[in-house]
Amino acid sequence: MTYRALDSYSVLDYLRATPALDAVLDLSAPLHAREVGDGNLNLVFIVEAATGQSLVVKQALPYLRVAGESWPLTRERMRFETQALIKHNELAPGLAPQVYHFDDDMSLVVMENLAGLEVMRKPLVARKRFPKFADHISTFLARTLFFTSDFYLTGVEKKELQAKFINPHLCKIQEDFVFTNPFMESPENHWNALLNAEVEAVRQNSALKLALAEMKAYYMTHAEALIHSDLHTGSIMANAESTKVIDPEFAFFGPMGFDVGAVLENLVLNYLSHFAHTPDVATRREYQAYLLDLVREIWTQFAAKFDALWVEHNCGELMPAKYWAYPGGEEAFAEFRRRTLARILQEVAGFGGAKMLRRMMGIVSVWDITSITDLEQRAVAERLAIRIGSRWVTERHAIASVDDLLGIVREETA
């Protein structure tokens, strides 16, 4: 079938012509579709049957960019997203939307409708709490990262999976817009004009720029696990019971710390936004304490779960149980795990800090902070983000525990 963009009528014809979907929703029943996407990159239809069953159809639009290589980028984007969603469901069941159907020619995926869940960014600004979030996201991170790494897979299995996730065009977006462009003159950068001095200082901070260059080289070369690679709080939908990680189109084999860092960094940015969003001091402090507890819990549970998976799977594949089978070998294996997680935490600091900085002066900001309408108030949060982000990056080698990471947040906001 050749590509054609669907509308809320033709999407129903498309579904009815796809009998495999009958298992998900009764195709003979009356169906209703409404388009809920933002219309820029993708069409998103929620389709409901009279039976109460529902699903989502997500179709890439061919005009992501006006000129150039936009269409191939869009098409491969849907393939990477679908492949990653399927893998995430396999490895962390229930923590990503289920995929029901993929159509490469139509650049289209049919997936679970996440009714009753909301994208986390706005409710976090509204001081909502997600009691299962730390447990769920740490499980998602531990399982998707461990089971796609060389610690678990054989070398052959890992490389065969990696070959399916060579994702150069999507990677380029992160490479340019996380590590490079925000820190030099580039037309797409924008920032609060009150930060001119701070932005200039970042661009001229050699220790920081050196560290960012090192982090970029590491991001581009360290094919450690299948990472989501865009795991901010806008890529997570949740409610009190459930958590789903969405939009994994950037997925590729990269460093684990990039995903963990993205989650923690976005919670810190939300923490900073409450200096403006929550003027009542007691209310603000209570919610900010909740957010920092979340950061600690997510790291602590991630590390514990990752470590437990490694032990549970008979030492994994990287070095088999036999390699550690000597007097003292058990302790050496424990020390190897400890060092690996300590290294990942330092990378969390480096990547989290880089991402925090780029949100202040690059192409994409975060709604948590841009929704602060008073520019002076907004600048207070942004200056703190720049200080914390810079220190996470430049002091990453001194980070030995999640409390060191939180200590920098506390020191700068004391």
Added chain:
Amino acid sequence: MTYRALDSYSVLDYLRATPALDAVLDLSAPLHAREVGDGNLNLVFIVEAATGQSLVVKQALPYLRVAGESWPLTRERMRFETQALIKHNELAPGLAPQVYHFDDDMSLVVMENLAGLEVMRKPLVARKRFPKFADHISTFLARTLFFTSDFYLTGVEKKELQAKFINPHLCKIQEDFVFTNPFMESPENHWNALLNAEVEAVRQNSALKLALAEMKAYYMTHAEALIHSDLHTGSIMANAESTKVIDPEFAFFGPMGFDVGAVLENLVLNYLSHFAHTPDVATRREYQAYLLDLVREIWTQFAAKFDALWVEHNCGELMPAKYWAYPGGEEAFAEFRRRTLARILQEVAGFGGAKMLRRMMGIVSVWDITSITDLEQRAVAERLAIRIGSRWVTERHAIASVDDLLGIVREETA
């Protein structure tokens, strides 16, 4: 065409049926072929024309291993070798045999005949000198590694090239036999029985085994550049004027230090072999000094050439010139290069050390040392190799210059 193994007659028919080769050698002239391979893995024919022109035909045999996945391994081996040879010629002209023709169905490559060059291992035992070797091999390393890295290529170009060198089965051989099996009980391991105590001590040395696990994880994940991945002195042919790197079938995107480490480590093993091979002390010391000078020269020239390429290509792609265009940026860029090369040197120590150790107690030894017929004499060299290799691995983070690396060799052999 379906595969059939050639012989010294049918190879001539094959060549005559491949008109493109007429540019290399006059196909209408009388031709003569002789098989010079060892007959285990590959057929190797040297084909000479009455005109004096010549070429080499290398064909993989289908019986690399008796059972299992041997044939796919063999077939892909020839493809990776050919792709790498072509890339090496493009990036380091004259330093690898030229490829004239590749036939995937026949698992066959036609390439330059390296008449007048010899594989380096034996002449190094015979104390031969190669006056251009340090210059040539440092050029080969600097150019093949720099030009296939993210420092030079765009992210998209690098990942597209990387996709052609996903080489899981060949990688597995190095992963198992360099980092894992030699350091635990495994049936293929063999060693000089006089080393029983030393081998057991290595297997129970937790600091060493931890470090080897870290180096293996790094080898499997750090996709830094297209590396040869088997660059010992048996993969280099040379004479007084010329140097050619051969047999790159293990090529994949891995850490640069693995290739540089392989060259230096093999020179150190050759150095150690002269304690037995060269009983005359003055003669021995003179040649050993030459070998250590080679090690220093190769590293120093490699680092200088790599650095010069990076500067020359306008800062490269990783971070463009614009990123460093601020007061102090030039110094920061210089420091980034310095730190990168310092990191690579530590990886040279780690990988070189691991490879030195595996040659003493794994599946493959080196002829330099196994050709010492007196087992007591041989054990002297082997014990030194185990001590030096262990220290290169465990002390790698303290290596700040090539003299630190050589210092360990000197201390252990003083």
